[in-house]
Every structure is written in structure tokens, then in C-alpha cells.
Amino acid sequence: MSEPFRVLVLGGTTESRRLAEILVPDPRLQVTSSLAGRVSRPSLPPGDVRIGGFGGADGLAHWLRAHQVDALIDATHPFATVISHNAALAAATAHVPLLALRRPSWVPVAGDDWHPADGLPEAAEVLSALGARRVFLTTGRMGLAAFAHLDAAWFLVRSVDAPEPPHPSRMDVLLDRGPFGLNGERDILRRHRIDTLVTKDSGGAATAPKLTAAREAGIPVVVVRRPAGAAGVPVVTTSSEAADWVVRQLSGSG
Template sequence: MRRVLILGGTAEARALAATLTNDPTLHVISSLAGRVTNPRLPEGEVRQGGFGGPDGLAAYIRDQAITAVIDATHPFAQQMTTSALQATTRTATPFLLLRRPPWHPTPTDNWHHADSLTAAATLLTTHNHTRAFLTTGRRSLPAFTPLTHLWFLARSVDPPNPPIPPNVQILLARGPYTVPGELSLMRTHRIDVLITKNSGGQMTTAKLTAARDLSLPVIMIDRPPPPPGVPYAETVEAASAWLRTGEAAAQTG
């Protein structure tokens, strides 16, 4: 029986685990980093907590006789991807990135691109915004709170670490979200700019539709590119095919 390790935490990781656990030739282990309280658990065996960097992950791969690793973490989990690539290279373990496609603007969108949280914060200083909707995760708050001329509505699954500046209101919520709900939220709080990461997927895309409907600008933080030469897939189906047929079933970064 082949033993497959899924580095998860995303909807795609859960869908992949559900698909693969139906295959009697596979034993699937899903690993969650443990950064989210009460995460949605995938089907099959689940491991929670970090590995201790690439050395720890490499040791786990050897100890558990893992035969393939699929990195289905968040598109911005760059440190985990780097560790996974190093660990699988050291252990000569087949490795695949599963990344949902990024969002793309429509002709009526008003996107301003940034390549980092710092660049996004700098963009905010060059425009006349006063009330921002921040959906970049609880760990990103320190990059924006020095902008005291702005009021922020910051949404995250778990609360950020205190102290919370007076110009920030925290909204704890978990997707999927709806367009009517996002429209109501932005109108109620008189939002005039949206800041988000290009994570892709359907669970949180409603905020982009709402911003478009309200003619609001969006500061879009672009995702990091995949490591060059690494096989990757954009769908659960393509990742499943990679396990059956090898790298030819996946794209290469």
C-alpha cells in the first residue's frame, strides 16, 4: 500500500483526501499546521502540528515510509512549500504542488497589484482612502496598523495577537461568503478600498464581486510563483492523476 502525505489546510486538500481515501491501494495522511483553531478536518488519518523544518519533515517521511507528498497548503504558505521541497529532495520522494488557479480581474475591476504586504501598505499611502477592508489574515495586521490615518475592518478566522490598535475593528468569520453578505458588510462599514491576497478559489471570491459592484478599488497582493521545475496541478483531479501516472499528468513550474 502506498502512503501519501497531504500537506493540507485548504478546501482542495480536504477534497483530495476525500478522493484518495476511497482508493484501497493508498493510505492517506493529512497534515495540518495547527495555526487555526477548530480547523475543518479532512477524511482519513490526520496529523496536526509542525514538523520542525525540512529536517523534521524528512525524518517523518522516512519514519512513516511516505511514498509521495502533495503540498496542498495555502498559495501563500511559502515557507512550508520550501521546507517540503527540501525534504522531498533529500529523501528522493515524489513531490507535487496542488495550487488552485489565481483570480484574474475583469475589464470592470480596479485592481492595484502589490508583491508583498509592505508594498500593499505603501500603496495605501498613495491614495485618498479612509476606510479599508483588510482580508489578508491575522498575521498580516502589523504591516498595516502603522497607517493611523486609515480605519480598518480586519477579517480573520482567529483573532490576531493583541494589542489591537484603536483604528482596527476585528471581524471573526469563516467562509464561504455570499455576494449579498459582502455588499451589506462593505456598505455598513462605508468601505472605500479592499486589500486581499490572490489566494484564488470560490470560498472568498464574493468580496471581489462586491467590490466590483460598488466600484471599489482592490489592492491585490500577488501570490509567489511556484518553485521552478516542480510538478504542480491546479485541480484535485489532476493531482489524483499524478499519483497514478506520474509527472506527465501535472504541469511543471
């Protein structure tokens, strides 16, 4: 029996779990999904799973070699810039083909009142300029220090796990995990009298209903732009496309 074609998926996203669901049943493949371990109760994909960091680009390159990985897929969050940069360096060092799986960015439609920002500190500046008083902050529990000085505003922070200081002094926390429905998002905006929404351009359908709810309510949305991806890495936008890429790599390996 020939050796399996070994695939490492850097995951933690809906797309990465769907990719594992597609790939794992293929008997020719051995699929390992790697999760960062930043949430206490991650939703585990099928197949082999490892949790935790690799120790930078060198550590990841060592892991790729030690486990004889044949293909690497970066299916992490669009804002996980450190691991994406390390993946590009490690793949080049270990001579392993690399693909990035990125859900498409959100695109504003008629009626949206979007205010772009390059990073969380700029998003805080935009909030001040807008005179925001009751803010629905959906950027996760990391990076709340950027908003800690905004004493005039009250924040509703939604995250999977409870945030740690520093964070805004006037803040309530809503512990929840997507996907989120439109009716639920409408209720949050109405019940908490939200006047401004802050979000990262994560893309995808799981958290998009908040944008629709904000548009219906006439609420401005501060949208943090995505950082640039690693240069030279091919990108696909669906799990099916990523699975097709794996099959092509498998066929090319002989």
C-alpha cells in the same frame, strides 16, 4: 496483502480536503493530511490527520522516511512559502515524488480597479497613496503589523481567529470562515462604508465574491501578488488532477 501506497498531503485548504475525499476511499492508499495548526477549530479532512509542524525541511524529510511515504502533495495555501520550500527540500532529500496543488490565480475583469502589491508592506504603501479611510482587510490575522502605522485609516479585519498585536490601532475584527456569499460581501461593504478592499491573490471560489462586490461598488482593490513557488516542482490546479497524479505514481511503483 501488499503494503498500502502512503500519501502525505500538506493541507489546510479547500483543495486539500477535496483531495482527501477522493483518495481516502481507495483501499490501495493510506492517506495522511497534515495541518499547520494555526487556527483553533480546523475543518478536518477524512483519513488520518496530524496537526503541527515538522521542524523544518530536515524534520519533514525524517518524517517521510520514518513513515515510508511514497508520494508527497503540497496543497497548502499559495502564500505558505516556508512549508512549500521545506517540502521541496525534504522531498529531494528523502527521494519522494512531490506535486504542488495550487488553485488558479484570480484574473481581473472589465470594471475591476485593482492595484497590485508585492507583499503586505507594499500594500500598506498603496493604501496610503489611494488615501484609503475605511479598509476591508482580508489578508488574515498574520502580518497586520504592516498596517499598524496607518493611523488615518480604519480597518475591518476578517479572520478565523482573533489577531494579536501589533495591528492597526483603529480596527474592528470580524471572526468568520469562508466560503463567503456575494450578498453577504455586498452587505459588509455597504454597512461598514468600505472604500478600499485589501486581499491576497488566494484564488479559488470560496472568497472570490468580495471581488465581485467591490467591482459593483466601484471600490479599488489592493491585490497582494503571490510569491513564486519552489523551482522544479510540478503543479496542478485541481484536486482531480492531483488524484490522477497519485494513481500514476501508484502504477509506476509496481
